[in-house]
Amino acid sequence: MNIKQLTLAVSLTCTSMLTFADVAVIVHPSNNNALDADAIAKIYTGKVKSFDDGSKIIAIALDSGNPIADEFNEKALKKSSSQLKAYWSKLVFTGKGTPPKEVANDAEVISLVASNPSTIGFISAGAADGSVKVVQSF
Structure with a gap:
């Protein structure tokens, strides 16, 4: 394998790892509610x-x-x-729902979730810290 092929292989590997980053669903540490993948989907679709x-x-x-939002949605x-x-x-137009509040980055999600036991959010898995509890990973 020549240097060009090696560089290409390393680039593709890094890109694919970035594309398929794990997403962590987080809650306040005091939240002891059971949250499986189905419950999380129902929360994020307003059901x-x-x-x-x-x-x-x-x-x-x-x-x-x-990209993390796209990954979570998929x-x-x-x-x-x-x-x-x-x-x-459609739900907003018919008055049947309000979408989740959107924020700019992982740090903002962590801050909001860590400060309120009623919140749930999702972040890139590597961003989770001790101020929140990971309940599910995708």
Whole structure:
């Protein structure tokens, strides 16, 4: 293998690792509600509005167009970002739902989730720290 082929192989490997980054769903450390993949999908599509313990859910999402948001939508919700946008547009137009609040980056999601036991968010898996609890990875 020559240097050009090796450089190409390393570049492709790094790119594919970035493209398929793991997404972590996080909650406040005191949140002990059971949250499987199905429950998370229902939360992020507005079908469930409160946790099992009765507390109202405040869902936080990364801005649409963020690669981690795209990854979450594909893996957790089984929808492309454009499909999800169309879905929420219909619900908002008919008065049947409000999409999750969007924020700019992982740090902002972590800050909001760490400060409120009713919040749930998703971030790149490597960004999780001790101020939040990871409940699911995609």
